[in-house]
Amino acid sequence: MTRLRAGLLALAMVLGLALFAAACGGDDDNDGGGSPASKDNVDLTQGKDVTIAVITHGSGDSFWAVAKKGAEDAGKQMGVTVKYSESANDPQKQAQLIDSAVTEKVDGIAVSAPNPDAIRDSLKKATAAGIPIVTLNSGAEDYQELGAITHVGQTESIAGEGAGQKLKEAGAKKLLCVIHEQSNIGLNQRCDGAKKGFGAVENVQVKGVDDIQTTLTEIQSKLQSDKSIDAVLTLNPDIAVAARDAVKGAGSNAKVATFDLSGDVVKAIQAGEIEFAVDQQQYLQGYLPVVFLTLYKTNANTVGGGQPVLTGPGYVTKDNADTVAKLAEEGTR
Amino acid sequence: MTEAIGGGSSAAAAPAGAPPTPEPVADERLANISLWVRLLRRPEVGSLLGALVICAFFWLNTDSFGTLSGIANWTDVASTLGIMAVAVALLMIGGEFDLSAGVMTGTTGLLLGLLTTEWGFSMWPAIVVTFAFAALVGFINGYMVIKTKLPSFIVTLATFFVFQGLNLGVTKAVTDTVRVAGLGDVPGYDSASKVFSNTFWSPHNFRLSVVWWIVIAAIATWVLARTRAGNWIFAVGGDANAARNVGVPVARVKIALFMTTAMAAALVGIMIALRLASVQAGQGVGEEFTYIIAAVVGGCLLTGGYGSAIGASLGALIVGMAFIGIQFSGWNTDWRFLFLGVILLLAVLVNNLVRHRAEGARR
Amino acid sequence: MTATAEQTPLLEVRGVSKFFGNVIALKDISLGVKAGEVTCVLGDNGAGKSSFIKILAGVHQHDEGQFLVEGDEVRFKSPREARERGIATVFQDLATVPLMSVWRNFFLGSEPTVGKGPVKRIDVKQAQGVMRDEMRKMGIDVRDPDQPVGTLSGGERQAVSIARAVYFGAKVLILDEPTSALGVKQSGVVLRYVVQARDRGLGVIFITHNPHHAYPVGDRFVVLNRGKLLGDWRKGEIGRDELVKMMSGGAELDQLTHELERQLDAAEAG
Numbered sequence: 001m002t003r004l005r006a007g008l009l010a011l012a013m014v015l016g017l018a019l020f021a022a023a024c025g026g027d028d029d030n031d032g033g034g035s036p037a038s039k040d041n042v043d044l045t046q047g048k049d050v051t052i053a054v055i056t057h058g059s060g061d062s063f064w065a066v067a068k069k070g071a072e073d074a075g076k077q078m079g080v081t082v083k084y085s086e087s088a089n090d091p092q093k094q095a096q097l098i099d100s101a102v103t104e105k106v107d108g109i110a111v112s113a114p115n116p117d118a119i120r121d122s123l124k125k126a127t128a129a130g131i132p133i134v135t136l137n138s139g140a141e142d143y144q145e146l147g148a149i150t151h152v153g154q155t156e157s158i159a160g161e162g163a164g165q166k167l168k169e170a171g172a173k174k175l176l177c178v179i180h181e182q183s184n185i186g187l188n189q190r191c192d193g194a195k196k197g198f199g200a201v202e203n204v205q206v207k208g209v210d211d212i213q214t215t216l217t218e219i220q221s222k223l224q225s226d227k228s229i230d231a232v233l234t235l236n237p238d239i240a241v242a243a244r245d246a247v248k249g250a251g252s253n254a255k256v257a258t259f260d261l262s263g264d265v266v267k268a269i270q271a272g273e274i275e276f277a278v279d280q281q282q283y284l285q286g287y288l289p290v291v292f293l294t295l296y297k298t299n300a301n302t303v304g305g306g307q308p309v310l311t312g313p314g315y316v317t318k319d320n321a322d323t324v325a326k327l328a329e330e331g332t333r
Numbered sequence: 334m335t336e337a338i339g340g341g342s343s344a345a346a347a348p349a350g351a352p353p354t355p356e357p358v359a360d361e362r363l364a365n366i367s368l369w370v371r372l373l374r375r376p377e378v379g380s381l382l383g384a385l386v387i388c389a390f391f392w393l394n395t396d397s398f399g400t401l402s403g404i405a406n407w408t409d410v411a412s413t414l415g416i417m418a419v420a421v422a423l424l425m426i427g428g429e430f431d432l433s434a435g436v437m438t439g440t441t442g443l444l445l446g447l448l449t450t451e452w453g454f455s456m457w458p459a460i461v462v463t464f465a466f467a468a469l470v471g472f473i474n475g476y477m478v479i480k481t482k483l484p485s486f487i488v489t490l491a492t493f494f495v496f497q498g499l500n501l502g503v504t505k506a507v508t509d510t511v512r513v514a515g516l517g518d519v520p521g522y523d524s525a526s527k528v529f530s531n532t533f534w535s536p537h538n539f540r541l542s543v544v545w546w547i548v549i550a551a552i553a554t555w556v557l558a559r560t561r562a563g564n565w566i567f568a569v570g571g572d573a574n575a576a577r578n579v580g581v582p583v584a585r586v587k588i589a590l591f592m593t594t595a596m597a598a599a600l601v602g603i604m605i606a607l608r609l610a611s612v613q614a615g616q617g618v619g620e621e622f623t624y625i626i627a628a629v630v631g632g633c634l635l636t637g638g639y640g641s642a643i644g645a646s647l648g649a650l651i652v653g654m655a656f657i658g659i660q661f662s663g664w665n666t667d668w669r670f671l672f673l674g675v676i677l678l679l680a681v682l683v684n685n686l687v688r689h690r691a692e693g694a695r696r
Numbered sequence: 697m698t699a700t701a702e703q704t705p706l707l708e709v710r711g712v713s714k715f716f717g718n719v720i721a722l723k724d725i726s727l728g729v730k731a732g733e734v735t736c737v738l739g740d741n742g743a744g745k746s747s748f749i750k751i752l753a754g755v756h757q758h759d760e761g762q763f764l765v766e767g768d769e770v771r772f773k774s775p776r777e778a779r780e781r782g783i784a785t786v787f788q789d790l791a792t793v794p795l796m797s798v799w800r801n802f803f804l805g806s807e808p809t810v811g812k813g814p815v816k817r818i819d820v821k822q823a824q825g826v827m828r829d830e831m832r833k834m835g836i837d838v839r840d841p842d843q844p845v846g847t848l849s850g851g852e853r854q855a856v857s858i859a860r861a862v863y864f865g866a867k868v869l870i871l872d873e874p875t876s877a878l879g880v881k882q883s884g885v886v887l888r889y890v891v892q893a894r895d896r897g898l899g900v901i902f903i904t905h906n907p908h909h910a911y912p913v914g915d916r917f918v919v920l921n922r923g924k925l926l927g928d929w930r931k932g933e934i935g936r937d938e939l940v941k942m943m944s945g946g947a948e949l950d951q952l953t954h955e956l957e958r959q960l961d962a963a964e965a966g
Binding site for chain 2: 060084089091093097101102104117118121184188205
C-alpha cells in the first residue's frame with residue numbers, strides 16, 4: 001500500500017510538472033527562433049538559429065520591465081530568440097547566469113554591469129568561448145576592459161549633473177536625493193552628479209521598490225522633519241510616484257523630479273506634479289544590444305567605433321509629455 | 334550491571350509477596366518492518382523525490398541541463414546554498430533559528446575585503462581573523478539566546494538588522510561607495526582562491542565550493558548519526574528539559590550550533606568575496622529564508638528534534654536545479670518564483686505524506 | 697527483601713525547608729529511604745511535592761536543614777551531580793525525547809563510544825543490544841531499534857525511564873507521579889516496575905496523589921500538606937482507608953459534604 005502510494009505521488013508530481021511546463025512554456029519566446037522563414041520582417045539570420053542572452057541586475061520593477069520589452073521586441077523583429085533574466089542585484093547570481101549562458105553556447109550576451117568586478121571572470125569565459133558581449137545600462141567606464149564591443153546606456157554622473165542643474169534653475173535651494181537600492185553604484189553616481197550640478201544635496205536611503213508604502217512614509221517623514229527641503233530627486237519611476245504622494249502628504253511645496261519614466265510618471269508630469277523626468281530610454285537599452293549582437297553574429301558588424309552608444313539623458317517635461325504618454329502606457333517608454 | 338540483592342537476574346525469580354513479573358510480551362502491534370518502509374520513513378524522502386523529478390524533468394526538456402557544463406552550473410548555485418543549508422539544518426534540529434545567517438555571509442565578506450584592501454592585511458591572516466570574528470558572533474548569538482530565554486527567531490532577527498545596518502554604514506564610511514573592491518590585488522589572493530573559490534576540470538568548470546559542500550554535508554551527517562554530539566543535538570531540539578535532566582549540556586550544545594552557522598557563513602562569505610574579487614554591501618540579505626526552506630524541504634521540523642543534513646543538501650540542490658533549469662528552458666522568468674514555490678511546497682507535502690504513511694498511526 | 701533498621705538510609709532529608717521569596721514551599725520535612733524499600737510521598741496538588749522532588753533531583757537547593765546521601769551531607773548544584781551520586785529522577789514528563797529512538801533515549805548523556813579523537817563514535821550495536829536486554833527485563837520486547845519513543849504507550853515510556861535509571865547504577869529511584877496520566881491497566885504495570893526496582897536493591901521514592909496506587913507497593917508512607925509533613929507511618933501502622941481520608945483532607949471534605957447537603961435541602965425546600 002505504501003509502495004503504491006509513493007509511486008502514485010511521484011507520478012502525480014511528474015504529471016503536474018509536465019502540465020505546468022506546457023502551460024507556461026507556451027507564452028514565451030522559446031519557439032521564436034524556430035524557423036526564420038516563417039517570421040515576417042527583415043530576414044537577417046540567413047537560416048541560422050540565433051539566441052541572445054540578456055542578463056540584467058533588475059528586480060522586476062517597472063523600469064526593467066520596459067527594458068525587457070525592448071529586448072523581446074528586438075528579438076521578435078530580428079527573428080532571434082531572446083532569453084531575458086534578472087539577478088535582483090545579486091552579483092554572484094549574475095555571474096552564475098552568465099556562466100549558464102556560456103554553457104548554452106548562446107550567440108551573444110548583453111549584460112548590465114553595476115559591479116564589473118563580479119562578472120569579469122564569467123565574461124572572460126564568454127569571450128574565450130567566442131561569445132560577443134555588449135554591456136547596457138551600467139558599466140560605462142569598464143565595458144572595454146570587460147571585453148564588450150560597446151556599451152548602450154547613459155552616463156550616470158553626467159545625467160545626474162544635468163538633473164541637478166535643471167532643479168537649480170527652477171529655483172530650488174536644498175535637494176533630497178532618494179536612493180532606493182542600497183548597493184547600486186550607478187544610483188550613487190547620479191546623486192553625486194546631482195550634487196555637482198545643484199550644490200546642497202542630502203542623500204536618503206529608502207526601503208525600495210519592494211515596499212513602496214514604507215518608502216513613501218520614509219520620504220514623508222524626512223520632508224516633515226526638514227522643512228528646508230524644496231526639491232526631491234528620485235532615481236526610479238515607482239519611487240517617483242511615492243515621492244509625489246509623500247510631498248502631498250507632508251504638505252510640502254517641494255518640486256519632484258525623477259530619473260526614468262513610467263506611465264504614471266508621465267501622467268504626473270502632465271498634471272504638473274512632477275517637474276521633469278530624466279529619460280535614459282531603457283527600451284533602447286534592451287532593444288539595441290540585441291540588434292547589435294545579432295548583426296555582429298550574422299554580418300560581422302561592430303557598432304560604436306570603440307565608444308559607448310548613448311541613450312540619454314533625454315528630458316520629458318510638460319511640453320513633450322503628451323507624446324510620450326501614450327507610449328509609456330504601452331510599456332515601451 | 335549490578336545484580337539485584339536477592340532478586341536474581343531473571344524476571345521470573347521474584348521474591349515472595351511481590352506481584353509476579355511478566356514474561357516478555359512480543360507486542361503484536363509491532364509488525365515486522367520491511368527495509369522499504371524504513372527507507373520511506375527517513376526525513377530525506379521528499380527532497381530526494383523532488384530532486385529526482387526536477388532533475389529528470391530539466392534533463393529531458395533542455396539541451397544543456399544534462400551536459401557536464403550544465404551540471405557545473407547548477408551545482409555551483411546549489412553549493413553555497415548547500416553549505417549554509419546544512420549548518421542551518423543542524424541548528425534547526427537543535428531547536429533554534431538563525432536569521433542572521435544570510436547577512437553574515439555579507440558581513441564576513443566585507444570584513445575580509447576591508448581588512449585586505451583598507452587595513453593592510455594579506456589574504457590568509459585576514460581569513461583567519463574573519464573566521465575568528467564569525468565564531469565570536471556565533472557565540473554571542475547563542476549566549477544571548479540562552480541568557481535571555483527569548484526565542485532565537487527574535488534574537489537573531491535583531492542581529493540581522495544590526496549587521497544589515499553595519500554592512501552598509503561601515504562600507505560607505507570607509508570606502509565612500511557601497512562595495513569593497515580590489516581583492517584581486519591583495520597578496521595571497523591566488524593561493525586563497527585555489528583553496529576556496531577556483532574551478533576545476535577545465536572546459537566544464539566545476540566550482541571548489543561543490544567539494545566543500547559535499548565534505549561538509551558528509552561530516553554533518555556523520556556527526557548527527559554516529560556521535561555523542563549528534564545525539565545531544567537531537568535531544569536538545571526534541572526536548573531541552575529532558576536532555577538537561579539527564580545531564581546533556583544544553584547551553585554548550587546550542588552555543589556550538591550558533592557558532593557553526595556563523596562560521597559556515599564566514600566560509601561562504603569568503604568564497605564569494607574571492608570569486609567576485611569584490612563584496613557588495615547588500616550581500617546575503619534575504620537568503621536566510623532560502624536556507625531554512627532548503628532545510629525544511631530536506632525534512633527538518635520547524636519545531637526541532639528531527640531532520641537531516643543530506644535532506645537539507647538535497648533541498649539546496651532543488652533550488653539550484655530549478656534556478657538554472659528555468660534559465661535553460663527559456664521560460665518567462667517572471668514565473669520563476671512561482672515555479673520555485675510550487676516545487677518546494679510539493680516536496681514538503683510529499684515528505685509529510687510519505688512519512689506518515691510509513692510510520693502508521695502516530696500519537 | 698526488606699532492609700534492617702540499622703542500615704544507613706540511602707537518601708535522607710532532615711528538617712529541610714525551601715522558600716521562594718516569601719512563599720514557604722516546604723517547611724521542616726524529614727524522611728528517608730533505605731535500599732530495597734519504597735517510601736511513598738503523598739499529597740494533593742499544591743502540597744509541595746514538586747519542590748521536594750526538585751531538591752532531591754538537584755534542580756533546586758534546600759534553604760534549611762540537611763540532605764544526606766548514604767550518610768554524607770550533600771548540596772547538589774545540578775541534576776548531573778545528583779545523577780552522579782546515584783539519584784535517578786523520573787519526572788512526570790518522563791525526560792524522554794519523543795522524536796528520538798528508544799536506544800538513543802536510553803543512552804542519552806551516557807552514550808557508549810568506540811574510537812578516539814575525531815573518529816570517536818557511538819557504539820550503536822552495543823547500545824541497541826543493551827537497550828533491548830534491559831527492556832526485556834522490564835517485560836517489553838523492542839523489535840525495531842529505531843522506533844521513536846513517542847510511539848510507545850505511557851506505561852512503556854515509564855519503563856524506558858526506569859530501566860535506564862536502573863541500568864546506569866541508580867541507587868535511589870525517584871518517581872514523580874508515574875501513574876497520573878495512565879489508565880488502570882497501565883498503572884498496574886508501572887507499579888510492577890516499581891516493585892521490580894525495589895527488588896533489585898534500589899531505594900524508591902514514589903510520589904503520588906493517588907493513595908490507592910501508593911498503598912500496595914509502599915513500605916513507608918509520608919503525607920505532605922501545604923509544605924508541611926502531616927504524618928509518617930510504616931506499612932501496618934496505617935490502613936488504606938485512613939490514608940485516603942488523610943489524603944483527601946479528611947475534615948475539610950466532611951465539612952464540604954455537610955455544606956453541599958444543606959444547600960440541597962434548602963433548594964428542595966424552596
